[in-house]
Amino acid sequence: MNKWLEKHSRASYIIGYVLSLALTLNAFALAATGASMTEGMAWTLVGLAVLQIAVQVLFFLHIGREERPRWNSMAFVTMIFVVLFIVVGSIWVMNSLNYNMTDHETIETMIQDEGIRH
Amino acid sequence: MSMTANEQMHDNLTVSLGFWIYLMTDCLLFASLFATYAVLTGGTAGSVSGRQIFDIGFVLTETILLLTSSMTSGLAYVEARAGRRNRSLVYLAITIALGASFLVMELSEFSHLVSEGYGWQVSAFLSAFFTLVGTHGLHIASGLIWALTLVVLIMKRGLTHDTTKKLMLFTLFWHFLDVIWICIFTFVYAFGVLS
Numbered sequence: 001m002n003k004w005l006e007k008h009s010r011a012s013y014i015i016g017y018v019l020s021l022a023l024t025l026n027a028f029a030l031a032a033t034g035a036s037m038t039e040g041m042a043w044t045l046v047g048l049a050v051l052q053i054a055v056q057v058l059f060f061l062h063i064g065r066e067e068r069p070r071w072n073s074m075a076f077v078t079m080i081f082v083v084l085f086i087v088v089g090s091i092w093v094m095n096s097l098n099y100n101m102t103d104h105e106t107i108e109t110m111i112q113d114e115g116i117r118h
Numbered sequence: 119m120s121m122t123a124n125e126q127m128h129d130n131l132t133v134s135l136g137f138w139i140y141l142m143t144d145c146l147l148f149a150s151l152f153a154t155y156a157v158l159t160g161g162t163a164g165s166v167s168g169r170q171i172f173d174i175g176f177v178l179t180e181t182i183l184l185l186t187s188s189m190t191s192g193l194a195y196v197e198a199r200a201g202r203r204n205r206s207l208v209y210l211a212i213t214i215a216l217g218a219s220f221l222v223m224e225l226s227e228f229s230h231l232v233s234e235g236y237g238w239q240v241s242a243f244l245s246a247f248f249t250l251v252g253t254h255g256l257h258i259a260s261g262l263i264w265a266l267t268l269v270v271l272i273m274k275r276g277l278t279h280d281t282t283k284k285l286m287l288f289t290l291f292w293h294f295l296d297v298i299w300i301c302i303f304t305f306v307y308a309f310g311v312l313s
Contacts, residue, residue, distance in 0.1 A: 015178040021187055024303070027177045031308035041312060049304035053297055060192055060293040067131075072138045079142040083149040090153035 016059025023052040125277055130286075138288045146255075148298050150252040150287070152305065159310075161242030168243070168310025173227075173237055177307045180223045181299065184258075187216035188296035189195050191289045198272075207272060208300075212291065214265045217258060224255050237254050251302060257295055264288055 026050045030041060055078075057063045065072050103109075121129065161170070194209035228248070231237065238248040268288055270283050 010193060011197050013189050014154045015198070017185065017189040020300075021182070024178070024181055024185065024300075027308055028174065028181075031174045031311050034311060037312040042309070045304050045308050045312075047298055051267070052300050056188070056293060056297050056300070060188060060296070061290065071135050075135075075139055079145050082146055086146065086301040087156065091156050094157040095147060118152045 012059045012062070016055055019055045019059070020052050023048050023055065027052075123278070126154050130283055133283060135286065136289070137290060141290065142297055144294070145298075148253070148301075151246075151253055151302070152301065155246040155250045155306065158242040158246040161246075163241035165241045165244070166236055167313075168247075168306070169313065171231060171234075172307050172310045174311050176223070176227065177303060180220050183216050183223070184296050184299050185218040187213045187220070188293050190216065191292040195282075195285050195289045198207055198277050198285050201277060203272065203277050205271060210265060210269055210272075210285075214262060214269070217262050217265070217292075219260050221255060221262065222294065224251070224258075228252070240260075247306065251306065254298055254302060256297065257298075261288070261295060264311075 027045055030044060030048075033043070063076055064070065066072050141226055156304075190209045191213040194213060196207045197206035197209060228251075236244055238245045265288060268281070268285055273283065
């Protein structure tokens with residue numbers, strides 16, 4: 001295993017390529033069904049993407065194989081955290097905004113449409 | 119320009135760390151664009167959603183082209199390290215050809231969408247889509263220019279310490295762009311055609 005992950009080894013690129021291709025084809029097969037999205041399908045797609053990113057990070061970018069101190073790996077882990085904060089945080093905040101900060105007029109219209117007295 | 123082996127190693131480590139940090143910050147740029155896309159993906163302004171305009175088979179071809187070019191760029195560096203100049207150049211040429219085909223496919227998708235009346239000005243969803251995928255395409259275009267200059271450089275100067283180092287940085291950049299593309303394939307196209 002360690003030999004395949006070695007930097008500058010031809011085998012690491014070929015193995016990484018085959019694994020990535022297999023994962024891509026799986027994601028494609030799921031997407032090509034054209035079904036409507038269920039939670040299970042969404043998580044399967046996310047799982048396939050995360051696996052493929054892991055494959056390429058290990059076999060193509062060779063993270064974690066550099067000499068100590070591992071500055072590259074540290075920068076990489078920091079980046080992952082910041083990316084998660086930006087993406088998950090934005091989606092969370094913006095969804096809550098739509099829910100909590102609907103403007104007054106829309107709420108009035110909704111109340112009228114629903115026939116609620118207040 | 120004569121460095122000892124030790125100096126060369128130190129030089130490599132510093133330069134590759136610096137370039138690596140650039141790539142990590144570039145990831146943050148893409149993270150912001152992905153977040154924007156995720157937030158605006160429902161904002162279709164009464165026009166089309168992803169399901170109606172994405173052709174997942176077409177995108178699969180693009181994905182395979184880019185993935186293959188990512189591998190061949192790595193092989194170009196493996197050959198360069200082994201001092202095999204011609205083989206390295208052949209792999210680099212294949213990388214450029216595959217990357218250029220990817221870019222041509224992407225541009226034809228864009229021009230098709232615009233000609234159908236689904237340009238970036240139509241809705242928040244389309245603006246976010248063109249910005250995210252277009253920024254990746256712009257990176258690919260710069261990578262192709264970079265790779266072409268490397269071909270000229272290696273043909274002129276051969277595989278020196280300097281040109282090999284430049285080739286290594288290019289392969290890092292190119293692998294990085296493929297990782298970004300996996301996210302675009304999954305979160306833009308696969309999620310788009312299913313939702």
